[in-house]
Amino acid sequence: MAIKAEHEIHQRRKGRNVGVGLMLGAFVVLVLALTFTKITSGDFELPRPNEVSQ
Amino acid sequence: MSDASYNAQTKETEASLGDYFALLKPRVMSLVVFTAFVGMLAAPVSVHPVIGFASILFLAIGAGASGALNMWWDADIDGVMKRTATRPIPAGKVQPGEALYLGVALSGLSVMMLGLSANFLAAGLLAFTIFFYAVVYTMWLKRLTPQNIVIGGAAGAFPPLIGWVIATGSMSIEGWLMFALIFIWTPPHFWALALFMRSDYDDAGVPMLTVTHGRPSTRRHILAYTVVLFALAVGAGFTSIGGPVYLVAAVVLNTLFLKGAYDIWRRDEVVADADNYAVERKFFKLSILYLFLHFGAILAEALLRPWGLGGW
Numbered sequence: 001m002a003i004k005a006e007h008e009i010h011q012r013r014k015g016r017n018v019g020v021g022l023m024l025g026a027f028v029v030l031v032l033a034l035t036f037t038k039i040t041s042g043d044f045e046l047p048r049p050n051e052v053s054q
Numbered sequence: 055m056s057d058a059s060y061n062a063q064t065k066e067t068e069a070s071l072g073d074y075f076a077l078l079k080p081r082v083m084s085l086v087v088f089t090a091f092v093g094m095l096a097a098p099v100s101v102h103p104v105i106g107f108a109s110i111l112f113l114a115i116g117a118g119a120s121g122a123l124n125m126w127w128d129a130d131i132d133g134v135m136k137r138t139a140t141r142p143i144p145a146g147k148v149q150p151g152e153a154l155y156l157g158v159a160l161s162g163l164s165v166m167m168l169g170l171s172a173n174f175l176a177a178g179l180l181a182f183t184i185f186f187y188a189v190v191y192t193m194w195l196k197r198l199t200p201q202n203i204v205i206g207g208a209a210g211a212f213p214p215l216i217g218w219v220i221a222t223g224s225m226s227i228e229g230w231l232m233f234a235l236i237f238i239w240t241p242p243h244f245w246a247l248a249l250f251m252r253s254d255y256d257d258a259g260v261p262m263l264t265v266t267h268g269r270p271s272t273r274r275h276i277l278a279y280t281v282v283l284f285a286l287a288v289g290a291g292f293t294s295i296g297g298p299v300y301l302v303a304a305v306v307l308n309t310l311f312l313k314g315a316y317d318i319w320r321r322d323e324v325v326a327d328a329d330n331y332a333v334e335r336k337f338f339k340l341s342i343l344y345l346f347l348h349f350g351a352i353l354a355e356a357l358l359r360p361w362g363l364g365g366w
Contacts, residue, residue: 012070019071030108034171037104 073147077125077156078118085345086117086213092349093217093232095356096295101221109172109220113213116164116180120209122157123188126150128196131258137251157188172220179219183212197259200266207240214349231290235348238283242276242315243341249273249318250331250338273319276337280315284308287348295352297365303351307344314340 038044090113094106101109125132125143133144142148161184169177187209196202211233218229248255248264249272255262263272287308291301314337321333358364 009068012068016069016071030111033104034108037102041102 069142069147069152073142074152074156076142077122077148077153078115078160079121079124080118082121082210083114083118085210087114088346089232089236089349090114090213090217090220092353092356093214093229094221095217096214096228096232096352097218097221098294099221099223105171106220109168109176110217112164112168112171113176113180113216113220115160116168116184117213119157119160119164120184120187122153122160123184124192126153126157127188127192129153131197131260134258135254137254161188168220173223175223175225176216176219179212179216183209183216186212197261200261200263202261203241203244203263207237207244210240211236228293228295231286231293231295232349232352234286235283235290236345238279238286239341239345242279242283242311243338243345245272245276246318246334246338246341249326249334269323273321277315277319280312284312292366294365295355297355297358299354299358299364300348300351303347307347310340311337311344 087110090110094101094110125141128138129141129143129150132138132141138144143150143153161181165177165181165184168180187206191202191206191209195205199205214232214236215225215229218232219225222229245263248262249269256265263275267275287304288301290296291304296304314333317333318337326334355364
């Protein structure tokens with residue numbers, strides 16, 4: 001029979017883990033949105049090929 | 055070790071997510087968000103909403119990180135004072151080391167991300183603010199000098215300036231005026247609190263002005279700072295962040311504030327004790343409204359500007 005842990009502490013840990021997971025997910029989305037905003041703004045320029053090679 | 059003892063011990067030391075969030079001083083963070091937001095919108099340069107949102111979020115996280123470092127260092131005196139005894143570390147919910155690691159990690163993350171989202175001047179100012187609050191104020195001067203509140207106020211005054219720098223990439227007199235508004239407002243706000251939270255700072259051994267120089271001196275200090283604040287706040291109304299709405303708000307609010315400070319100055323301990331510090335409590339409540347409405351008025355001027363109504 002599988003061991004099934006049922007304790008308030010596990011619920012609390014689960015809540016904490018879900019919370020941290022959601023925050024990390026939100027951080028990823030925010031960095032993606034920031035990157036998209038920066039590269040689509042008017043003053044964004046890709047480096048010239050000769051600058052990259054130096 | 056029995057199961058029962060294991061459970062009891064684990065339960066006590068296992069913190070919830072909310073306990074870690076409480077380490078970041080959410081109420082201070084909300085003030086940081088509001089004043090930085092106003093500073094950013096008051097600037098003459100518009101910011102992309104995504105960049106503005108992200109930058110203010112990272113600034114708030116940086117402010118929260120300095121709060122966690124403050125709670126780590128001050129856990130001993132927090133446990134003594136009624137006002138702070140329920141904070142996560144003295145309450146036994148979070149270990150001091152956890153607060154230290156969280157504070158250091160979030161400080162690094164927030165400064166780096168603010169540099170990438172806005173600019174490195176804003177990031178540098180945030181790094182300086184965290185250092186100033188956590189090291190200069192909390193670790194060094196808070197327990198050393200009765201001017202601790204004045205010095206600590208500088209850390210709380212940086213957010214609107216950083217908000218301005220997020221938008222413009224440079225510092226200017228208007229950004230520093232918003233800084234000065236909070237800087238000069240902080241001492242009377244906290245000294246009024248110290249007058250009616252009488253035993254807290256005495257018990258903790260923090261050299262508040264009320265303890266080192268006495269209560270009559272604290273009352274004089276409150277009045278002096280309020281007079282300077284009056285001139286500064288009304289004077290700011292004639293700069294580019296001001297306008298008719300701000301000026302009317304500033305004159306009304308500062309007159310009320312000055313009246314409150316005058317009433318505090320006129321009283322002595324016997325009179326104050328008789329009505330349970332009613333005037334000091336009222337002044338403290340007004341001080342919160344005072345700051346909120348001043349920055350609300352600066353925000354109103356900024357929002358009216360596109361319609362040709364804000365500013366002079």
